[in-house]
Amino acid sequence: MLEEKRPLVGWSDVPSSPEVAEVIKKMKRSSLRWTWVFTLLFPVGFVIAGLVSDEVPLNEVVMIGGGLGLLMLVINLWRISGTKKPAWDGVVIKKLEKKRWKNDKDGTSQSYTEYIVVIRTEAGKKKRIVERQGDMYDYLDVGDRVRYHPALESYEKFDKSKDTYIYCNICRLRNSIRNDRCERCNHLLFK
Template sequence: MMKFGSKQSQTPQSTPQPANLRGFSPRINDPAFGKYIKNTNRWSAIFSIILAVGAVAGFYIAGEVGSEMDNPESLYIGFGIGGMFLLIALFQILGRNRSKTWDGTVEDKKIKKKTERQTFGDDDVRYEDYLEYSVIIRSDQGKRYTIRSRDNDTLYNYYRIGDRIRHHAGLKSYEKHDKSGDRFIPCNACGTLCDISDDYCFRCKCPLLK
């Protein structure tokens, strides 16, 4: 998933640009990407196991000391929720392992104003307006993919209609073919914005694809 952490467009200051910013980068073959995917899968599994154990333990304790539900019914609910966490992690890992590299083109970009209903307690209901920025990509095989960002136009501005892009297997990101006019570049591993003159992501240390 891309990480920007701000509702404002985060574009670094203009810096001298390196040469040869056209073309898909062979740096995707760097072992750092394979290691990143492996670590991501491992931490997904560990985190899901922790959540699953916490759910089982929590519902068991609630069944022992609570008055609304007794064990083993409460424990069964804990097993059900814990199993759900494990299945979610399993599908995420399988999705990363089965994903493939493909090329496509930015087909369209859209901005939509949306409203989210939020509930605080029984009587306090609030509505929050936000903007959803979408970049629509069509693969060369004809399938459509959408990048969505809430209240953040960074990727919306980064991609232009007609841009050729490449999705790399195991990564939820898209490499742009022509980066010659850019001042920043998203890391294709963790999504962190980096200066176009950098060679490696300062957060995850993976090579920047340029």
């Protein structure tokens, strides 16, 4: 087997590689395409529904459909603008589990656990990772240095030397730390 060539302590050079730049470009293009699809879906869908049914006046249908389309546009553009922000570094300062309740359709409540990782950024801000599954909750420990990659909406750990696994920053699959490339998407792992 090949000896590990890339060091497991330190920030990865992979995020600035041409391969990852290409992936980010493709993701941006596809999220813009979906933004337009969803923005148009509501007005078009509502107008068709309005033409088919006589129950609701057409101008009301156009207003509601147009409003929802506009809302989709704003939400998506806001999300896309978030992915353009620069990466930030921080340290995990706290991990907590919270019991939450959700209401089912039949009126009963069900509990679930929310896994929260609190990070203090170098700029002194507090960021929280909130999960249902707890992948990052298990992966990160208090004291770990982490870097957030907004374009990929994923985290990288500074010191991976004690880990047996690593998450793919592109498709999120859990890989063995021995892998250089992800078993699912075949892109470079951030190490």
